[in-house]
Amino acid sequence: MPSNKSVSEAPITQMLNCRILRDHRLQREDLWVREGKILDPEKLFFDEQGYADEQVDCGGAVVAPGFIDVQINGGVRRPAVFRCWRSRASDGVCAPLPPAGGYGVDFSQPSDRVGDGVSLVARKLLEHGVTSFCPTLVTSPAHVYRKVLPQIKVQDGGPHGAGVLGVHLEGPFISAKKKGAHPERFLRTFSGAGAAADLMDAYGALDNVAVVTLAPELEGSRSAVGELRRRGVTVSLGHSVANLAQAEEAVCHGASFITHLFNAMLPFHHRDPGIVGLLTSERIPPGETVFYGMIADGIHTNPAALRIAHRAHPAGLVLVTDAIAAMGLPPGRHTLGQQDVEICGPHAYLAGTQTLSGSIAAMDACVRHFKRATGCSVEEALEAASLHPAQLLAISERKGTLDFGTHADFVLLDDELNVKATFISGREVWTKTAEEQQKPT
Template identity: 70%
Template sequence: MPSNKSVSNAPITQFINCRILRDHKIQREDLWVREGKILDPEKLFFDEKGFADTRIDCKNRIIAPGFIDVQINGGYGVDFSLASGDISGGVSMVAKKILEHGVTSFCPTLVTSPSSVYSQVLPQIKVQNGGPSGAGVIGVHLEGPFISEEKRGAHPPKFLRSFEAGAADLLGIYGKLDNVAMVTLAPELANSGPVIQELVRRGITVSLGHSMADLSQAEEAVTQGASFITHLFNAMLPFHHRDPGIVGLLTSDKVPSGRRVFYGMIADGIHTHPAALRIAHRAHPTGLVLVTDAVPAMGLPAGRHTLGQQEIDIQGLHAYVAGTKTLCGSIATMNMCVKHFRQATGCSVEDALEAASLHPAESLGLVHRKGTLDFSTDADFVVLDDALTVQETYIAGQLVWKK
């Protein structure tokens, strides 16, 4: 029977001659879009007797959900951790440039900073939908300052903090958490348990990272609500067979039933050996989230740049803390990471694409809107060739970038 719901007269676009990623498989199907959402063609035909207003021939290319980067520190000279200058303008510029990498949503990431930086920067980074002017901002990722001094990586030691008074310290340093999507902290810090619970209560994803935690401390943090690991293998105790540390969460039997631990991986060919990528992927494929951890020098030539309070040196594809061999994020783009991940692990095309779309959406609790091409989700997607090179990027069904 025809539905009694009022039928929209908005134009309908049908993408034809394409292979789309749906239900973990690339299938030969058309994609239908109306008012920024993915349409169910059966309802359209049988309930509405509707048809397409515009047809777009995809020339046998792949359509996959738009990429979501949950850890990006800046790019093109813009540093999200610097309070000087036009912060929202800088975020908008990066949002516009990453469309060409297939990124349709992202979490601007702030590294360990003095509390004055958080109070100036956080109110200016607004959660907003993407469009022709750039990728959508899902919320901020705060990486530090509640991390381990031994595993601080590129984070300046003088700004590191601990939880003397639990969640009050957190709010004292960050101020309001309205626009925050994720917080990276070290679970071995005293009083971290109540902090994790408070963050989760506010709908913020808690990630474990820059940490000396052993496996039991990591498992305890997961039972309290932590659900992510920041750049697996980097800035944590190395895997040891008697105590695998945070890495052991990938196969832990203490993860509460019905819960999944996600983990970020910088698949830039530098941060993680291909064999380590393969081990992680084979141990826990549905938790793997590709992140760029891109620094402000991404997209710029080699030489001296900044990352928050640190000077960094770009040498080839490596980003180091100036004067050291300490890696501090990458200059990789998300489409590079997708290609390298597939090549390094030999995984399926579906796995490579879902690690940059479905899994990050699941990790942030956004899968009802993002990360899939399911009916009535946001029509954010990328068109790729068989080499997984991004050809076009769409947000809300609108073409926002073309190669």
């Protein structure tokens, strides 16, 4: 519906009839977009005397910042189907089951077409409201990092797919005792050569790297944390047997994230809570926040544990999928880096074991499960997938919010938090078809 022409040369879009997540609450107001950014309507009206060139009726939808996934190992050709199943682990909450068909992309598999795989996943993530992500590589031999990393470039999102914020390197500087699905033969420790030399020897380069997960109890890790922070890389603690004091020391030297809380770390103990204790530690530097990833798929973390973490430190909770290439693929054997994984119902195991190896859940499903399991507000559930990961990566001045001047990356959702449409830079890049809207979630 056109209206009076703005004095601006750039077209202005007005999103009508929506509830916007802004300032931590849903507000009944319009969203204005120009040149890919959120516009302050007061300045438009009073300073420019401008109006919208285009108006879009959102049909009463929730408008939230686009989701940001900082830990995703691969992806699928088409989205998972969600059905209800019941087990002690899931507490009876709906979790994903894979449909037949599709094919996977494993970011840790070396090839000359890694970029094509990243692009495919980027396109499919739009269906789940994800507008930015960090392709994640599990522990791999040096030649794999040298082959893969140069092919994954930081890039903006758009109709071609979600934006790439940088790579998440999960390992190889992790504990053999908590290796999870990481191949032990490729794990590394820090040598006396110095942190910079060790990091370069393992990875080859840190260009376009956003996050590195390491175990803080490894000798030399303190220097590595400092070196990574100097290079602008977010340091995450995980796959670790660190005690609380070791975890606190790492945070005091620059670590700011915990990789999939509760998983691949020492269990909570009342005399030494280990890494989990960071959620309520009094040794966190003033003004700093420790963030922590949660795989809210109904498999990796019991709903009671989700509730404990959320109530202890809600401002630090970051939803991640930890999705692997097998997400959306049929039961059977698939890959995760240098190892095989086996899909059995909603579980992904290291082949031949009962060791969980990533998830097969999508981000929008994790948001819905998190809300149901914890009883948190809609606002809290949405911010755990948008604002908090943006704050973690220190990009909240441009992503993760709908504040004036930020990137117009947002998602339209219904009252059950099902994705209706995804926008990047103010452009609609995916919308649910009428047929898809009739399918149960």
